[in-house]
Amino acid sequence: MKVLVLNSGSSSVKYQLIETSLELIERNADRALARGAVDSIGGETSLHTLFVAGRPAISEAGEILEHRQAIAAILRLLTDSERGLIRDVSEIGAVGHRVVHAGERFDRSMMLDPEVESGIRECVELAPLHNPHNLRGIEAARRLLPDIPQAAVFDTAFHRTMPARAYLYGLPYVLYQRHAVRRYGFHGTSHRYVAWRAAALLGQPRERLRLVTCHLGNGASVCAIDRGHSVDTSMGFTPLEGLLMGTRSGDLDPSVVFFLMHKEDLDERQVMALLNKHSGLQGVSGLSNDMRELLAREHDGHERASLAIEMFCYRVRKYVAAYAGALGGLDAVVFTGGIGEHAPPIRERSLAGLGFMGIAVDEGRNLGAVGKEGEISPSGAAVRVLVIPTNEELVIARDTLRLVEGVPVHG
Amino acid sequence: MEFRKLGVVGGGFMGRSIAEKVAASGIDVLVLEQSDALAVAAREELASSLDAEIAKWGITTAERRALLARVRFTATLADLADADMVIETVTEDLARKQEVMRRLGAACPPDRIFITNTSTLSITEIASASGRPDRVVGMHFMYPVPRSPIVEVVRGAETSNATFATALELARALDKQVIEVFESPGYVATRAMIPFLNEAMHIVLEGVASAADVDRAMRLGYQFKMGPLEYADRVGLDKVLGWMDHLWRELGDFKYRPCPLLRKHVRAGHLGRKSGRGFFEWANGERVDPGAAGGPES
Numbered sequence: 001m002k003v004l005v006l007n008s009g010s011s012s013v014k015y016q017l018i019e020t021s022l023e024l025i026e027r028n029a030d031r032a033l034a035r036g037a038v039d040s041i042g043g044e045t046s047l048h049t050l051f052v053a054g055r056p057a058i059s060e061a062g063e064i065l066e067h068r069q070a071i072a073a074i075l076r077l078l079t080d081s082e083r084g085l086i087r088d089v090s091e092i093g094a095v096g097h098r099v100v101h102a103g104e105r106f107d108r109s110m111m112l113d114p115e116v117e118s119g120i121r122e123c124v125e126l127a128p129l130h131n132p133h134n135l136r137g138i139e140a141a142r143r144l145l146p147d148i149p150q151a152a153v154f155d156t157a158f159h160r161t162m163p164a165r166a167y168l169y170g171l172p173y174v175l176y177q178r179h180a181v182r183r184y185g186f187h188g189t190s191h192r193y194v195a196w197r198a199a200a201l202l203g204q205p206r207e208r209l210r211l212v213t214c215h216l217g218n219g220a221s222v223c224a225i226d227r228g229h230s231v232d233t234s235m236g237f238t239p240l241e242g243l244l245m246g247t248r249s250g251d252l253d254p255s256v257v258f259f260l261m262h263k264e265d266l267d268e269r270q271v272m273a274l275l276n277k278h279s280g281l282q283g284v285s286g287l288s289n290d291m292r293e294l295l296a297r298e299h300d301g302h303e304r305a306s307l308a309i310e311m312f313c314y315r316v317r318k319y320v321a322a323y324a325g326a327l328g329g330l331d332a333v334v335f336t337g338g339i340g341e342h343a344p345p346i347r348e349r350s351l352a353g354l355g356f357m358g359i360a361v362d363e364g365r366n367l368g369a370v371g372k373e374g375e376i377s378p379s380g381a382a383v384r385v386l387v388i389p390t391n392e393e394l395v396i397a398r399d400t401l402r403l404v405e406g407v408p409v410h411g
Numbered sequence: 412m413e414f415r416k417l418g419v420v421g422g423g424f425m426g427r428s429i430a431e432k433v434a435a436s437g438i439d440v441l442v443l444e445q446s447d448a449l450a451v452a453a454r455e456e457l458a459s460s461l462d463a464e465i466a467k468w469g470i471t472t473a474e475r476r477a478l479l480a481r482v483r484f485t486a487t488l489a490d491l492a493d494a495d496m497v498i499e500t501v502t503e504d505l506a507r508k509q510e511v512m513r514r515l516g517a518a519c520p521p522d523r524i525f526i527t528n529t530s531t532l533s534i535t536e537i538a539s540a541s542g543r544p545d546r547v548v549g550m551h552f553m554y555p556v557p558r559s560p561i562v563e564v565v566r567g568a569e570t571s572n573a574t575f576a577t578a579l580e581l582a583r584a585l586d587k588q589v590i591e592v593f594e595s596p597g598y599v600a601t602r603a604m605i606p607f608l609n610e611a612m613h614i615v616l617e618g619v620a621s622a623a624d625v626d627r628a629m630r631l632g633y634q635f636k637m638g639p640l641e642y643a644d645r646v647g648l649d650k651v652l653g654w655m656d657h658l659w660r661e662l663g664d665f666k667y668r669p670c671p672l673l674r675k676h677v678r679a680g681h682l683g684r685k686s687g688r689g690f691f692e693w694a695n696g697e698r699v700d701p702g703a704a705g706g707p708e709s
Contacts, residue, residue, distance in 0.1 A: 042437045274468035
């Protein structure tokens, strides 16, 4: 079955067309036929790019004002008689949508129906920057492809197995009851994918594995996975908590917020922008949120670039060690995400000093595993260290297929 | 209705502030000024107020770039003809606003809706000059527009239901809560605020307490974000006097009669923040008198 995977953001729609089936999943042989994106929706000129293996990339500029036009443009290009891949939209068997926040409503991927859609709408308050755009994509796809089944795959769902001791904050319990203030965690689809791949690479059933997975990108989170289930994760009520990120502060004493609001005369909106957009690697270095640039500048002797990198790696290390404690032992650490997949020095520095736990990184293997799967711990290490490029779209396509086929989606 | 491009007449404080919010909401804006030189100046003012917002961590440099790319400034009225809607923001003066409506009515296609941003004037009177009074509606935006969560949407006598509904849609697109108002001088917000400002000024005039203490009492005692006199200084004392004079004339109630101290300040050219002096001392848009935030009182 061909599944169209849609990731609708504020001003972009990213998509993949993936050929999958239960049999292909079994063999891990399902692959993307095409990947593309419509960027700058609502801007002066939007850009639509499409990559199909073995063909030159297609790039189209034009005016695309909203998500429905973007998805219509995607369908038009996919069915284009010369440049497209399918003859007719009816070849699309199902559509899978990435949805950021499911709150406590959904603990797994769901077929979309009016009730599920309204559940997603109820979570808008928890993810005002994401869920409305996801909903816009869902609505547009429903109108453009009314006869094709659609599913939602949630970033938060994988973490719903966390125990209360991990997801509750030390606040009056009544606030959890009234407002559902708790840790939700994000990047769940990515953590779930790499945990599944790690089990395959290690040749062990995931029911035996205790993993710490590190999704390190512009947004970054760590997850403790006990026998296939998320038991703790570093992002919290929102994606602001946890690691130092590209432009987000990560963990912070909440008193700092009120102190700064007073000292700098900031309102709520400004302080939220400060913590989400001006902090992290960008804020500390004063240079950039791009780890590649920071590594280059550190090489040239830039002190605050170096400090930002040190802080980033130190936080990863703290979480890895803490989660090993939470899991009561550790079989493997997994790196994924843009930085996790492509920055050997960050992987090495993040795990430095954890030799006492049996964690080590082999220099040659580490340098060799860039943008591809590989083991970077030395042979015979007590704790294996893996690099696994994430593939959230594949998880979304597979869950969508499973829902259409009526088989369980967890796994 | 899909809002793709809005026209704004007037590149002053209010016009720029509205343009900033509209652009931040993903809608293109064309701001009309009276001359090329004023258009250039208005653009520079907008850019520098965005710089101030960056200094307050409110936006990033990339967001500033994207926002400025959505706002164009012009001195040619005919450029507004292809805007989906036009918002008029010129000085709170009936004759001037009517003149703008007359010119817009001549320049824009007959189906276009005009919004007048006024805090006290009659929508019905302003709309009468447009040649399409059913397509004119009042929206009283509050300064600073990007931060204020509300807008008063005001029906004139001739405003059609469709026009009113479109104004509500625009408010939603700009993420504003709506206070629906039937035409009446000062609507809700200004009318309730004016006696409050006036009374604070009378307290100072009578020597009961200093301006700083009046403000401190209201700010800390009743949890206002700023005191009434600082608020008046920020708005501009000439503008506040204009509101009061208007309400006093229209409603004839003594509670709106402008405090003599206010009139004295305005006659002396002490207009508040924009002139550097009013009830308080100002420099570069910030209070510099001893009672200012960060000074001895806090």
